[in-house]
Amino acid sequence: MEGITKRFGDVVANDDVDFSLEKGSIHALLGENGSGKTTLMSVLYGLYEKNAGTIHVDGEPRAFGSPRDAMDAGIGMIHQHFQLVETMTVLQNVVLGHEPTDNGLVDMSAARNDIEDICSRYQFGVDQFLDTKVQELDLGARQRVEIVKSLYRGADILILDEPTAVLTPQEIAELLDVMAELANAGHSLIFITHKLGEALDAADEITVLRDGEAIGTVDSGETSESELARMMVGREVQFDRPPRDAPRGDPVLDAEQLHVRGSRGLEQVSGVDVTVREGEILGIAGVQGNGQTELVEALTGLRDIDAGSVQFSGEDITDTNRRQRIDAGIAYIPENRTTEGLVQEYTLVRNALLGNQTVEPFVDNGMIDWAAVQRHAEEIIREYDVQPPNEDAEAKSLSGGNQQKFIVGREIEHAPDVMIASHPTRGVDIGSIEFIHDRLLELREAGMGIVVVSSKLDEIQKLADRIAVMYEGEFMATVEPTETTEEELGMLMTGHGPDDASGGVKS
Amino acid sequence: MSRSSKRLYDVVDSAAGHMLRASVIERLAIATASIALALLIGVGIVAAAGYDPVAFLTSLVEGAIGGQSAIARTLRFSTLFILTGVAVAVAFRAGVFNIGVQGQFVVGGFATIMSIIRTAPLLPEGVVGGVGLLLVGFAAGACAGGVYGAFPGALKAYADANVIITTIMLNFIATGVVGWLVQNPFRGEGNTAPNTERIPEYVSLPRIVFDSPGFSIVGLGIALATVAVIFVVMERSRFGYDMVTSGHQQSAATYSGVGAKRTIVLTMTLSGMVAGVAGAVFAIMIQGYYTDPSGIGTYGFDAIAVSLLAANNPLGIVPAGLLFGGLDSAGSHIGIYTDVPVQLIDGVIGLVILFVSVPELFRMAAQRTGLGGESR
Amino acid sequence: MSVTDYTDRNELRIAGVVAILAAVVVAAMVMDLQVLEIITAGFIERSLQAATPIALTAIGGLYAEKSGVFNIGVEGFMIFGAATAATMMWVISGGSPGQGDVWLAILASALVSLVFATIFAVLLIRYEADQIVAGLALWFIGLGFGPFMAILVWDSRNSPSLESVNDLTVPVLSDVPVVGQIFFDTSPLVLFTAVLAVAAWKFLNDTRYGYWIQAAGENPEALDTAGISVTRVRYAAVIFSGVMAGLGGAVLLAQAGSFTGTGDTMVSGRGWIGIVAYLFGNYNPLGAAVAALVFGGLDMLQIQLQTAGISVPNRLVNLFPYAGVIVVLTVWGTTRTPSAVGESYESEE
Structure with missing residues (x-):
């Protein structure tokens, strides 16, 4: 050719x-x-x-x-x-x-x-x-x-x-x-x-x-x-891990012995424990399709849990639905921005309300205050550098990176206690990746509990305080990023036991 | 500007914006082209069958807008098309294909008549009783239509039964069962025709402005009020946002905390309630009793075309409903005053619906002829 | 796919049909009826005849939906088919039709349906019409223009008595008790439909074109990348469905011997029942034919009950199939609709 x-x-x-x-x-x-x-x-x-x-x-x-x-x-x-x-x-x-x-x-x-x-x-x-x-x-x-x-x-x-x-x-x-x-x-x-x-x-x-x-x-x-x-x-990707203090907060999200089935009825998550503390980023690494999607959906309230429990700030939220969890303060940057995170044919203004349908001042007594939503959209666009800065543009007209920045902004502005970010930088240009990473690290400093799911090891190693490696529905091990090499993580991701990896710390 | 007038301004503003985004001009062009093409075929058939096409067209216009009684008749049909059209639009906007508006319309109308007949002895006669019975009738119509709509909604939500099929089936069942009921247990005493008793004389919508049988400007007012309410619900309420978001992109709605199953049931209930109100208006304003529904017209089906023509936008339903009302009215006129069989008009309306369902046809035609070059 | 395969995979459905039949029998016994008085050879023969138009329509509709296009306009096609057959019979024969004219009328009606079906297919496929609305529109067009044709010819929505199809009596075999009357002394259209149902089943499952139809409805892209035009397959299937429904209408007329254009016309929902029949038969032509027979039997049952001196509100009995569909869709889970139904497909070439 x-x-x-x-x-x-x-x-x-x-x-x-x-x-x-x-x-x-x-x-x-x-x-x-x-x-x-x-x-x-x-x-x-x-x-x-x-x-x-x-x-x-x-x-x-x-x-x-x-x-x-x-x-x-x-x-x-x-x-x-x-x-x-x-x-x-x-x-x-x-x-x-x-x-x-x-x-x-x-x-x-x-x-x-x-x-x-x-x-x-x-x-x-x-x-x-x-x-x-x-x-x-x-x-x-x-x-x-x-x-x-x-x-x-x-x-x-x-x-x-x-x-x-x-x-x-x-x-x-x-x-x-x-x-x-x-x-x-x-x-x-x-x-x-x-x-x-x-x-x-x-x-x-x-x-x-x-x-x-x-x-x-x-x-x-x-x-x-x-x-x-x-x-x-086009250039060497530098994912430098910023220096930081060890997180010392209390557990804010705590799931025990989760069992979750996937869309085809097969068990995809088999007895997983997840603990996230205030001011901590928990990284979940693994090859796509090892139960990460189902785990995230179980934590965010999008998927029913077969067995196990989820605690949020000490309260049992196992049986609450997605909306109740949004209201409780669990924000979610979804895996798929085009089908979940944004309504493609909506303007950014209408998209700014997505997930905020129960939040004042945007909605009061069931009625929407579009003027407030519009101001909110403008704010997200300004703060998160969404290009082009036009709140009346339809979501589908934006590039992937800008769509993602808008979602990240919307979810952060939600002022949650826990942020669950699933592949937050997938298909996003390098500038936006760094921008999103910086925002997540800022939230960590501010004391939020954060879960980042990613199949990019360098991303996980840069962001996470602890890394849980998921394989076939289970956590193979939870390790310290500074004490674990990419090779060791790769071994864990392909199902080679924690014994092969050094520095394994069980949470 | 006061707060409330600011709100009103916002509504109007966003409405205008919305209409423009849905490319009103293109819609209008498609509607006009559909009707023109259908009429052209109709006129062709009229001429081929040996009738006078000019007289046919003249009486068509006369039947729709020629004189007060024609206009009243047009508005009468339009009232029903607007209401049923809104019922369809509610569901379609939420991505739920409620083809069952006809059935919900029938059940609602029948419930209206029966509740009025059964409650009448309990209330005083005269204006007070009349208004009370009207309220009872409308409430019963809305409830019955709502329940009849909620049923297939629940079947979809909890048993994944295809709404298109179940609602079509429920149309037949509504017509059959109500038809049997008015023929047998609820047939009015001494009636030879399969009709229920009449509701009392004093239960009627007042005939102001138009003194024409079967039409009251109040009925039209109810339709327009319903349009306004539904518009506000869709555009300004959280429930409407949830519904419309579900219709656009189910996965995004779920992500934002909208329960899919609940939304389907609620949508179908709301849609059915509006259809039930339409049934109540039909029963009270036009008939005053209930009859075999197989002969009352296909408002609930035509409504699908009305809604489609309006791009499922409640505000667009008003002109679309007027248009279909005009066509139906012209049909009645032609059936009575000309020797052209009224079935022709039924067929032409079918053709209009057919062409409305094929916007692509006109887009391509427009492109080819170079007309409306920018309409994609 | 063998018959045992089919029975294995549709246990519930078959059990359902059997259960309905058993319920009828039990009800009859409870009500102390002479079952044999009701289920006679004549009843079965009439049921088969009532089933033919439904089965023809169902098989056509099934092909269209298998290929990814939901043709809910079949009711309209049936009305056109019946009206065309009636007027053609009258015109061809100059007002006094004989047996030959009946067959010519059926043929002519099928040809006219071919023309309409082609136009309809172009609107659905080339111009991506909304399949639901266009299908409903076709029903209305049929309800309008069907009787309109009758008015043009006879000045009335109903035709005078025309000719109906004679039974085909096979010598000797027709003398066999019961079986003879049902199969060898009946309308040849019944036999034609039975043969057609088997052929349609074989065609769908064992020929390349059958494969293509299935692929077009399930994963059009797979067919496209295999180098077969999805559009052409769908055209063929939709046109076939229109012709079959038109034929169903013509057959209905040929059996009745006159055209009725009042109310919902003589077709009176049989096209919808046809759709129901193939859903019931889970998109299998044989299953659809059996379902059509059940509905035909229900249709004839009330006459049978009346002759046995039992009055049942036929208005309500007629609703059985509709209620049956809702129960089937709800209780036995979804009939598996081909995944690409209703989506127009544009090849990226």
Whole structure:
């Protein structure tokens, strides 16, 4: 691919990007969220039309108007959100769109033979599920089904879009094995990721994208994490831990033996104790999907608790709902700002009321004083440097960082006793990250109890007074950030017991 | 500026702002285009069927606004469309697809008549009794409609039963059961038709300004007052904010402490209550008794189009309701004074609803012809 | 999917149908009725005939919804189908229709439905109409223009007596007691519908097009990335549903032998019952056909009860299916609606 440019309106998602893939190799495409990785691949796969540039496959110039064209040229894409029909069986999904037929009916036995062939060639272990409906499979198995689907369609080039985002560490390891196997068998793979380590482990070559531009392509054997990181963010990220006094306050939020089930009815939190003191930041680290979401929702009142109790300033609040907890003084910076934290089609003024529906002076006797809400919105915008400073702008018109600053401001101005911040800086630009970190540290100084959930270890290490590492619904250990290395945290996050880590302190 | 007038100013100001944001001009254009297109097809059919299209159009206008009685008739229908339209708008704004306004309207109207008939012997005759019975009737209508709306709301909230389907079913059940009731246990003594007894003469809305059967300006006043109340609830009250937020983005509403289940039930109750009030106005102002609901018109269904046309904005419901009232009124006129079958008008109204449901059609047409270039 | 699969997965539903039938029987015994006097071969035959228009409509609606488009306009299509069939029969035959004219009328009605369904599909899919409102609108249009057609032809909302479809009597087989009368001396439309239900079931589950329809309703993106046009699949399904509903209306007319345009017209909610039937049958064509038969039976039951000397308010008995749906949706959890129903899909090409 040469000189690929893709614009969405005024936004340039890909700016004159060159990218080339060697046959039988794995090429990682590395970059932060929003750097244009997925867009570039969607152009290759025929989902988007490019504004400029050329694509050659095996030396032939090609132009793909649709995924079908790309598929015919031997390109398959495994999307971040699996393109599987949950109510259909694995077999039906694999052949969808390319069904072998016999007398008008789908020829199941032919399909079965072909798929079993593919599976045995690469030892996928998908063949045992052929007649199982996709909805009954776990995510790792679904991903393998996606890969089999692409191979069945005759793909030589496979694009994997953030394939590890939803997988457990074991599943990631298995996936990387599968990828190596495929490359050995002569397939060429493009591996989209924002995780440095994985790119280094899996790929032969790594191309880094930043703000839609290709920064450079390096050989994975001749580079290091720090070099890649510098390429990704444009400068060395400095997460210096500010000096501080040890927190000495009383416990303000105290949960014991929490058991919580996830949306699918499976237990996601299994007997967790959480204690947060005044003037303390408790960091909760872990790979996404290990029960952090459910734990946070249980603490904020968004999810029912199966067993255990939650105490707030000495009072039992286990059975109170979200609104009662807001009123009690538990603020929440939600994991997902676009679906939870802001109503996208509301102006910032209307969004300033979100979560404040019971707070005077904004609401009095059930009636809203919009003038007061407007002043509040203006104040948040000013204090938290929300750009553009226009309270009548719709939330969706703001950038991610500014949306997040608005939410952080709104929740802080709520004057809570406890702040629960879930991935407070995810997808936020660096300036905003530092701004949000500073605010959280200020609140800590002011004596608030704070919980920060993040999968970014550097963030957790910078902010937290104690770090609880969550793995498969349990706290593996609670450790001191100053006495624990990133490597030790990484071990804990992948389920290696606290004995392996030094400085383990049980709270 | 005093505090109260400042508040009033705010309301008007935000209303104006809101209307503009919903791009009033585009709405108007779509409404006009829908009606024009539907009428064009209607006129085409009239001409093809051998009737005089010019006479048809003339009597259409005459039937809607030609003279006091036509206007009164238009306002009579409009009153009902405005009320039922608001009922729909309340639910749709909150993201709850209440297709059951027709059923809530029927149940509310029937409850109104029966409560008045049953309470009448207990109260003195004359003005005092009349006003008292009116209050009883409206209260009964609102309650019955509210309960009949709350039921599918609760089924949705606690058993996850699809509201669209359950409310459609409840429409049939309301019509069937009330139809059977007025035919059998509650049929008025000596009635040959399947009707209840009449409510007493002194229970009626006063005929001021318009002296026309079946219309009272008070009825229209009730409709407009309901619009105002619902507008204030939606725009200025916490409950309204919770409701509208749920409709826009359920997860954000939940995040902010709004209980999803409770909101669905409350929304459906409020929507049903407004539909019940509409039923009460229909029963008291127009009929004075209750009859087989399969023959009383499809106000609750047409209301969906009224609300849609108004982008579910309570204030927009007023012009949209007037428009549908005019069409219905013209239909009655044509049915009586011309040889064009009234069914044609029913069909044309159906076409209007159909076109209103396809704003995209007109947007694309506008783009292609270069008209209204900036309307996306 | 095999029949046993289906029964396994729908135990509750099937149990429900059985329970309703058992309740009817028990009620009959408690009320000291001669069950055999009521459940006669003639009753079953009439129930099957009453079920055919509902089943046809249900199968069509099911396909549309499976593909991701909720066609609640089927009631309107049925009215058009019936009115078109009636007027066509009259026009083709010049006022004195015979058997051939009946079949021609059904065919003509299906063709006219094809045209309407195509227009409707364009509005729903190309122009992203609100499916609920557009569907309701179609009902009103049918309620208006259906009787209007009758008025144009006969100057009345009802037609004079036309011709109805003759029973098809298979020699020898029709002499078999009970079974003969039910299956081999009945309207050929019943047999046609039965065959169609099986074919629709096989088509949906065992052909590529069936796969595509299911994928279009569950995860259109998956179908799109497999290189199949979601839009085309949905067009096909919606047009099919309109034609089937129109056919259902035509069949209804062909059985009744005259058009009724008063009240809710002769269709009188059968389109809605069709929707209910496929929900009841959990989007399985065979299940929908069985549900249609239950509703057809309920419809005929009151006549049967009347002849047995029991008067039941038929107005209330007619409401059974509607109440049944609410119970099904509530007690047996949700009928699993395809996830992408109601969302218009735009390919990002």
